[in-house]
Structures are given as C-alpha cells and as structure tokens.
Amino acid sequence: MFIIKDEDVELLINDLLEIHGYDFTNYSKASLKRRISNLFITDRFPSFAEFRYKVRTDNDYLLRFVEQVTVNVTEMFRDPLFYKTLREEVIPNLAARPIIRIWHAGCSTGEEVYSMAILLKEANLLHKSLLYATDINPSVLEKMRKGIFPLSQMKQYSENYHTSGGTSSLSDYYTAQYEWAIFNKSLGEKIVISTHNLVSDSSFNEFQLIVCRNVLIYFDKDLQNKVFRLFDQSLETLGYLALGSKETIKFSSITAHYRQLGNKEKIWRKV
Amino acid sequence: MEKSVVPFADELLIIGGSAGSLDVLLQVLPELRVPVSKAIIIVVHRKNINDLILTELLSAKTTVPVKEAEEKDPIQQNIIYIVPPDYHLLIENDKTFSLDVSEKVNYSRPSIDVTFSSAAEVFGNKLTCILLSGANADGVEGLKAAKRNGGTIIVQHPDSAEIPYMPLQAIKAIEADYVLNDEELKDYFARLNV
Structure with missing residues (x-):
C-alpha cells in the first residue's frame, strides 16, 4: 500500500x-x-x-x-451535538456584540461555514456577523465561493441539522438543481474567503469565535502549540475556541487561561 | 508531558472486524489477564456515534485496561486501544497514534486496511493481525501489507464466523499463518498472558 x-x-x-x-x-x-x-x-x-x-x-x-x-473531508453540522452547543451556549453570548467576527481556520470546502451561517441566521444575528473562512488550498475555497454542495449529501446533512436543534427544514436554505444543492445567496454574503496557512501566516483580526476542527490532528505538538498561540492572539477575552471532537488544548501552553464549557464538547472560553 | 511507567510496546496485535465480530471479542477478551506483553488495538466497523459504549462493553470483559486511542498517545504494552468511530487510526514511526478524518476506505471509517497497513510499516515482524467476521473486504489489503513486512496473519475460520465473507476474502487473497475457530482463538488469547 x-x-x-x-x-x-x-x-x-x-x-x-x-x-x-x-x-x-x-x-x-x-x-x-x-x-x-x-x-x-x-x-x-x-x-x-x-x-x-x-x-x-x-x-x-x-x-x-x-x-x-491535505485532508479536505468535511460535512454540514458535523458532530450535531457540537452544533447544538454552539446554538444554545455560545451564540447567545455573542448576540450583544455590535459585530460578530468568526474565523473558520482550515475550513476546506466550507460546509461547516455554511452551517454556522445557518445557525446565525436562525438566531437573527447573521446580518451583523462576518465569517472569515480560510484554508491553505485555493481550490477548495473556490468550491466554497459558489455555495454549491452535492445534493446526495443533503439527507445526511438534514438529519445532522435537526439533531443540532434546527427546527426549520434544511431545504429552506437551498435550491435543488440536478445533482446540486445551491445555497441561498444571503448565507454566503457574510462569508469572507481567503487563503491562509496556519503554519506560516500570522494573525489578521480579532475574533469572538474561532472554529478549527480536525486540522490540528495532522500537526505535531510543536506546531499545535504554535497554532494555539496564533489563535490566542486572535481571540478576544471571553471569546471561544472550538476544536474537533478528538482535539484538545489541555496539554498546550495556552491552557491556563481557557475554560472548557460544561459538557464534553471541545469548546473553550478565554477567561 | 507526564512521565509514564508503562514501557512502549515492542509487539503489537491488531484485531479487525465488522459485522459479527463483537461477539467474538466478547468471547476471547475474558481470556486475557494482566499483564499482556503486547499492545492490542481493536478496529471494528460501527455506526459513527461518538460515544464510549464499545470501550465500556469491552472493559467489562477483561482486567486489561481498555481505552479509546487518542492522537499522539504512545503505544504501550498491556493496554487495549479502541479506534474511535469516524476516524482512521494511523501509527507514526515513533510508535504514537495519529487520527485521521480522510475519506472512507471500503465504505468504512475507521478502516481496518488503514490501520493494518500503517502498523505494518512501523512494527514489521513484531505485528500480528487478526481478521474476524464481516460483510465486506476491508482488512484484506492491510493483511497483504502486514505479510509483506513480515507480520503474522491470523484469520477467523469462515465456518465459525457469523458473516464469513471477510475471512473468506482474506484467505483467498493471502496465505494466512493461522486460520482459527472460536475455541482456537480463545486459546490464542489465553497464551498472550505473560
């Protein structure tokens, strides 16, 4: 092999x-x-x-x-209970901000960015949000820019959406055309797309929420620590850092001033 | 990093299985008693629900510690590692784990092929792979890689497998070192005790 x-x-x-x-x-x-x-x-x-x-x-x-x-496998509302926690415990705490800035680092083709846009829309916050979507690969970002995903995935995504606490129908957010689901333009309008290499590029803004899921598992400890420091520099006090289900900041150098939310989801708040 | 008293494993046993393999595991694991000189990894196909039910179920059957494999964990002897659902498990040259969410292999994540093949590169002739009951051919390519690298291949006897397809594919594709029925598998596990 x-x-x-x-x-x-x-x-x-x-x-x-x-x-x-x-x-x-x-x-x-x-x-x-x-x-x-x-x-x-x-x-x-x-x-x-x-x-x-x-x-x-x-x-x-x-x-x-x-x-x-690099691995570009992603899905909408991946780990639905993680999204339920975002929906119920994180997003309500961001609601009072005049502008909500969220960074999806290593977002691949953007399924999770669109999921976040839907959560914000349902919380009536999308109009004052900016979702920065970055990845090392320009080609996957081009796919996201179109906001078009395979229709064959929508059954699974729809299940995920409902498990995450969604009460509408996922199909409200897209139009089916041949084998594609074309997502509503209004979701994409608040997404700012750019290439960014976590290894070599620096902080470019300050955020209330940074989402980086299933990226750090491909990095060694040293690089993980470097990226955690980059996130720390890019996160406001009381901001949130959200990782993949098998990732943790526990052994990193920034762990001292972060507190994990009270369930087993991998979301930490900077204190 | 916390210091560990448990030494790195020289030898690794990986058990792969799909439909019908859980019952076999529940039968053979009680034969194991601490300490076991090998590290043991269990890769089974299951629904990708993020829970620890399998780990708890298997823990109840043996005195050997059972835990889910975590990224960068050093592979230590006398531990049974369960591959978490929805991740592939790879092994680094320094005998630590890497998790991977890349595409499914043989419609499966975790894929048995991925872990067998990755371990074959690192553990060579110190690797033993066991392939159990199942309804697809995941694991067969991995067994080939293990064989090429000098590993030992054990396949559950198709007659004793609930779903014989997977063992049959393996036996067709490569020459297994042992083809064992349930009783013989139990004996094999009993002999792993130090």
Whole structure:
C-alpha cells in the first residue's frame, strides 16, 4: 500500500519548503506518507523521480499535490451535538456584540461555514456577523465561493441539522438543481474567503469565535502549540475556541487561561 | 508531558472486524489477564456515534485496561486501544497514534486496511493481525501489507464466523499463518498472558 518511502517523503517536504514555501515539516508523517502514496498511485507516475520532478516544476500540479495530501473531508453540522452547543451556549453570548467576527481556520470546502451561517441566521444575528473562512488550498475555497454542495449529501446533512436543534427544514436554505444543492445567496454574503496557512501566516483580526476542527490532528505538538498561540492572539477575552471532537488544548501552553464549557464538547472560553 | 511507567510496546496485535465480530471479542477478551506483553488495538466497523459504549462493553470483559486511542498517545504494552468511530487510526514511526478524518476506505471509517497497513510499516515482524467476521473486504489489503513486512496473519475460520465473507476474502487473497475457530482463538488469547 505504501509505495513511497520515508526518505521520499522527506525529499518532497524539503522541495515544497525550499521551492514553493509550503512547510509540511511538522505535519503527521503517517498521514502524509499514506496520502502521497495514494496520489502517486492514482496519478500513475512511472517512478518517484518523475513524481518529484512534477512537484518541483509544475505549479498547476503543485496545487493538486497540496490539495490531495491535505485532508479536505468535511460535512454540514458535523458532530450535531457540537452544533447544538454552539446554538444554545455560545451564540447567545455573542448576540450583544455590535459585530460578530468568526474565523473558520482550515475550513476546506466550507460546509461547516455554511452551517454556522445557518445557525446565525436562525438566531437573527447573521446580518451583523462576518465569517472569515480560510484554508491553505485555493481550490477548495473556490468550491466554497459558489455555495454549491452535492445534493446526495443533503439527507445526511438534514438529519445532522435537526439533531443540532434546527427546527426549520434544511431545504429552506437551498435550491435543488440536478445533482446540486445551491445555497441561498444571503448565507454566503457574510462569508469572507481567503487563503491562509496556519503554519506560516500570522494573525489578521480579532475574533469572538474561532472554529478549527480536525486540522490540528495532522500537526505535531510543536506546531499545535504554535497554532494555539496564533489563535490566542486572535481571540478576544471571553471569546471561544472550538476544536474537533478528538482535539484538545489541555496539554498546550495556552491552557491556563481557557475554560472548557460544561459538557464534553471541545469548546473553550478565554477567561 | 507526564512521565509514564508503562514501557512502549515492542509487539503489537491488531484485531479487525465488522459485522459479527463483537461477539467474538466478547468471547476471547475474558481470556486475557494482566499483564499482556503486547499492545492490542481493536478496529471494528460501527455506526459513527461518538460515544464510549464499545470501550465500556469491552472493559467489562477483561482486567486489561481498555481505552479509546487518542492522537499522539504512545503505544504501550498491556493496554487495549479502541479506534474511535469516524476516524482512521494511523501509527507514526515513533510508535504514537495519529487520527485521521480522510475519506472512507471500503465504505468504512475507521478502516481496518488503514490501520493494518500503517502498523505494518512501523512494527514489521513484531505485528500480528487478526481478521474476524464481516460483510465486506476491508482488512484484506492491510493483511497483504502486514505479510509483506513480515507480520503474522491470523484469520477467523469462515465456518465459525457469523458473516464469513471477510475471512473468506482474506484467505483467498493471502496465505494466512493461522486460520482459527472460536475455541482456537480463545486459546490464542489465553497464551498472550505473560
């Protein structure tokens, strides 16, 4: 299954950093190796040397490479009980703000950003919210910009939506056309889309809520700590940090001034 | 980081299964008694509900500590790790866990193939893989990888499997070191005790 060797992965990581400025040094090697191997097989390269040459020299292929070796699996209202907690315990505490700024870091194709927009809409807060959606991959952001998701997923998303405490119908928010669900323009209007690399880019605003889910599991401890510091710098006092279901700030350097909400969801408040 | 007194595991046993595998686990785990010199990982397909029911169910059956595998946990002997629902489990060269939410493999997350293959790279001939009852072929590619890297392959005897499809696919694809019925599986687990 793993045709690519550890040494090959190191060579590619060096190339990416030296030639293209993408720093994968502190990424989980097991996942990188698996995904690089799969890409090598899918794209039918006759040898590693040719694969490497393509990554080094072909900028279009580089984009494909980065998109394929990073994980872009996401869904609407992923972990519905997490969204229920946002809906019931977090968003009401943001309601008094004149402007609500939320950062979705590593948002991939944006299903969770649209989910947040729906929560805000239902709380009557979307009109004064700004959702900053960032990812390392320009191509996934292009997909989000359209606000169009596969119709085949909507049954699952609709279940998630209702479990998260949604009382309307998810289909109120989109128009079905062929195999696509086209989400209402009004949801997308408050989403600000931009590339941002958590490894190398700095803080760009101050937020009341930062959502970064299933991104940090691909980083080693050092990089996780670096990103936690970036989030800490970007979060207002009393702001919230929301992570994936298997991620924690518990062992990080910022843990001292964060308090986890009173259930098992991975949401912390800066105190 | 807190210091741990439990040593890293030299040897790893991974049990993969799908439909019909839970009953086998409930039968064989009582045979295990602390201390077990290997680390044990259990990868079973189930609905992606985020709960700890499986961990609790299996804990009740053995004196060996059972816990859900967490990212960056060092793999330690004498612990049974359960792969959390909706994540793949990979193993780093430094014998720690990585969780991964990438695409399903064989319609499954966690996928048995992913964990078998990843462990094969790191543990080589110190790896034993057991494939149990199930209705799809997840695990077979992983067994091939384990075999290539010198690991030991055990497959539940199809006649004793509730759903024989998965063991049958495995036996067709590779030469298993052992094909064991339920009683023989129990014996195997009893012999893991130090």
